[in-house]
Amino acid sequence: MNAYKRYERISVILKILTENPNKLFNLNYFMDLFNVAKSTASEDIDILKSILEKFGLGDIKTVAGAGGGIKYIPINNIDNFHEFMIDICRKLEDPKRIIPGGFLYTADIIYSPQYANKIGEILSYPFQEKDVDAVVTVETKGIPIAMMCARALNVPLVIIRQDNRVTEGSSVSINYVSGSQKQIKAMSLSRRSLERNSKVVLIDDFMKAGGTIKGMIELMNEFDAEVLGAGVMIATKEPEVKVVKNYFSIFTLVEMNEDKETIKMEISDWLMYNMHKNGNNS
Amino acid sequence: MNAYKRYERISVILKILTENPNKLFNLNYFMDLFNVAKSTASEDIDILKSILEKFGLGDIKTVAGAGGGIKYIPINNIDNFHEFMIDICRKLEDPKRIIPGGFLYTADIIYSPQYANKIGEILSYPFQEKDVDAVVTVETKGIPIAMMCARALNVPLVIIRQDNRVTEGSSVSINYVSGSQKQIKAMSLSRRSLERNSKVVLIDDFMKAGGTIKGMIELMNEFDAEVLGAGVMIATKEPEVKVVKNYFSIFTLVEMNEDKETIKMEISDWLMYNMHKNGNNS
Numbered sequence: 001m002n003a004y005k006r007y008e009r010i011s012v013i014l015k016i017l018t019e020n021p022n023k024l025f026n027l028n029y030f031m032d033l034f035n036v037a038k039s040t041a042s043e044d045i046d047i048l049k050s051i052l053e054k055f056g057l058g059d060i061k062t063v064a065g066a067g068g069g070i071k072y073i074p075i076n077n078i079d080n081f082h083e084f085m086i087d088i089c090r091k092l093e094d095p096k097r098i099i100p101g102g103f104l105y106t107a108d109i110i111y112s113p114q115y116a117n118k119i120g121e122i123l124s125y126p127f128q129e130k131d132v133d134a135v136v137t138v139e140t141k142g143i144p145i146a147m148m149c150a151r152a153l154n155v156p157l158v159i160i161r162q163d164n165r166v167t168e169g170s171s172v173s174i175n176y177v178s179g180s181q182k183q184i185k186a187m188s189l190s191r192r193s194l195e196r197n198s199k200v201v202l203i204d205d206f207m208k209a210g211g212t213i214k215g216m217i218e219l220m221n222e223f224d225a226e227v228l229g230a231g232v233m234i235a236t237k238e239p240e241v242k243v244v245k246n247y248f249s250i251f252t253l254v255e256m257n258e259d260k261e262t263i264k265m266e267i268s269d270w271l272m273y274n275m276h277k278n279g280n281n282s
Numbered sequence: 283m284n285a286y287k288r289y290e291r292i293s294v295i296l297k298i299l300t301e302n303p304n305k306l307f308n309l310n311y312f313m314d315l316f317n318v319a320k321s322t323a324s325e326d327i328d329i330l331k332s333i334l335e336k337f338g339l340g341d342i343k344t345v346a347g348a349g350g351g352i353k354y355i356p357i358n359n360i361d362n363f364h365e366f367m368i369d370i371c372r373k374l375e376d377p378k379r380i381i382p383g384g385f386l387y388t389a390d391i392i393y394s395p396q397y398a399n400k401i402g403e404i405l406s407y408p409f410q411e412k413d414v415d416a417v418v419t420v421e422t423k424g425i426p427i428a429m430m431c432a433r434a435l436n437v438p439l440v441i442i443r444q445d446n447r448v449t450e451g452s453s454v455s456i457n458y459v460s461g462s463q464k465q466i467k468a469m470s471l472s473r474r475s476l477e478r479n480s481k482v483v484l485i486d487d488f489m490k491a492g493g494t495i496k497g498m499i500e501l502m503n504e505f506d507a508e509v510l511g512a513g514v515m516i517a518t519k520e521p522e523v524k525v526v527k528n529y530f531s532i533f534t535l536v537e538m539n540e541d542k543e544t545i546k547m548e549i550s551d552w553l554m555y556n557m558h559k560n561g562n563n564s
Contacts, residue, residue, distance in 0.1 A: 006289055007288055007289035007292050007293075007329065007333075008333050008336070010289050010292075010293055011289075011292055011293060011296050011330065011333045011334075012333065012337050012339070014293050014296055014297060015296060015300060015334075015337075015339050018297060018300065018301070019300070019399075020396065023396075047289065048293065051289075051290050051293045051294065052297075054290070055294050055297075057294070057297050099449065099450060099451045100451070101449065103449040103450070103451075105450055105451065105474065107441070107450060107472070107474075107475055108438065111429075111432075111438055111439040111440065111441060112438050112439075113429060113430075113432050113433035113436070113437075113438075113439065114302065114305075114433075114436075116429065117301075117433070139421060139422045140421045140422060140425070140441060140443065141441075143422070143425045143426065143429075144425065144429045144439060147393075147395060147398065147425075147426045147429055147430075148395075148429075150393075150395050151395035151396075151399070154395070154396075155395075156390065156393055156394050156395075157393040157394075157395065157426060158393065159389075159393060159422060159423075161422065167381065167383065167385040168381060168385070168387055168389060169381045169382070169385075169387065190389070192387065192389075193389055
């Protein structure tokens with residue numbers, strides 16, 4: 001009866017879903033694609049869901065109702081990323097990463113597509129079930145991980161510029177104080193980049209006192225945007241009191257000593273809590 | 283005998299391969315994962331290869347020899363992207379994209395993860411079979427598509443900075459003349475971002491006279507890098523003579539008239555040629 005075998009249908013559905021994380025597909029789409037009945041398509045999806053579960057490769061969620069369908073959730077269990085994060089944490093402790101001036105070299109990690117993809121997915125985790133309109137970052141280093149986070153959430157990326165080199169029409173600029181360096185800087189965003197009243201997630205690669213995130217929040221206010229939260233890859237332990245509250249990080253930079261050439265990096269409390277919460281020690 | 287059913291094994295192999303384009307996996311990896319014999323794993327791969335072919339979803343290449351294995355090629359037939367590119371081309375012709383000063387608004391396309399992913403894959407097409415060490419771009423707007431191109435080639439991304447805001451240790455800077463605006467600008471790259479004698483692909487979002495790409499080539503010379511080619515999403519038709527030779531674009535901006543509020547965009551000759559070459563009119 002069916003022109004396509006089950007393993008063919010399942011493979012193609014998987015390819016389409018995983019290439020479009022969080023995008024809703026009506027069941028009719030797959031029924032038409034393979035010329036199969038609703039019951040067959042549903043069965044295919046159920047089988048696929050159990051495969052993904054079994055191998056810790058994400059999840060398929062069903063959204064009920066007329067406008068409903070199915071969508072792929074890339075990170076349903078953060079524990080599946082445990083080993084990866086321990087690995088990155090160790091890599092980040094390499095003393096060769098210390099750059100004079102108290103900077104940490106991370107470009108080899110955050111510009112690696114495979115790593116950036118996983119880091120982006122982890123940063124998307126708290127927002128998987130939320131109604132997000134856009135992921136917002138500020139140039140330059142956070143862009144790759146913010147892009148992958150936007151991909152995992154199936155929403156556009158918005159890039160704030162750090163100067164007035166904006167060639168995207170009229171823009172809104174704000175000044176902000178870089179918390180740790182006490183420097184006054186500017187950031188700008190073109191008017192048409194973000195619709196008013198959008199729900200946004202802020203992403204950056206590194207945070208010390210939180211001045212940049214605070215500036216981003218202020219700029220978002222100018223767009224009447226609602227900030228659902230802020231995620232950074234690395235936050236420093238010091239200063240313990242940050243100028244922003246609603247943020248989480250994947251890693252905590254506990255200490256970096258230029259003279260002794262030592263770096264102490266840890267999995268953040270936020271991540272430890274979420275892994276613990278799932279009660280899985282794998 | 284086998285704990286996993288064929289459709290389970292095939293799905294998992296597909297998920298792993300497509301998440302890691304161009305990454306070589308030894309067959310032993312899958313034999314161990316599912317506890318199956320070599321013949322079974324080979325058969326799984328063959329079936330998967332024919333599914334991907336049938337649905338135009340990429341290809342699986344086999345690399346022979348001791349260090350060999352299999353790898354997923356996301357774009358084996360550029361014709362599969364034809365419809366997508368016509369769609370983007372039409373979108374780019376929307377006169378609302380004209381920004382005073384002769385700029386074209388493209389952020390909604392190049393910052394969309396789904397679009398950026400496909401554009402990045404198309405830009406990776408000429409280099410799929412080449413030995414590439416890194417994809418190089420210059421901040422800011424080209425980063426998302428360059429990241430996706432790097433992902434398709436399974437190589438790191440390298441981001442050149444447009445000023446001296448480099449906090450990545452010692453860097454090399456060059457001055458270059460922005461061809462169309464006749465402005466002198468600077469670009470910098472930290473020493474540790476790119477190993478000497480690397481084979482690189484240059485990616486950018488937009489090209490007029492080619493001054494930026496020329497500057498990138500000059501900077502690459504400072505790193506003794508071999509430039510395999512340069513790919514841009516959009517190149518303008520005028521000036522017809524560019525300051526660089528070895529480049530290709532996906533789209534050609536034939537004309538943009540601010541007064542008449544018209545944009546004329548075409549699929550580039552390069553792309554037309556490659557689609558024609560495959561002799562597929564789908």
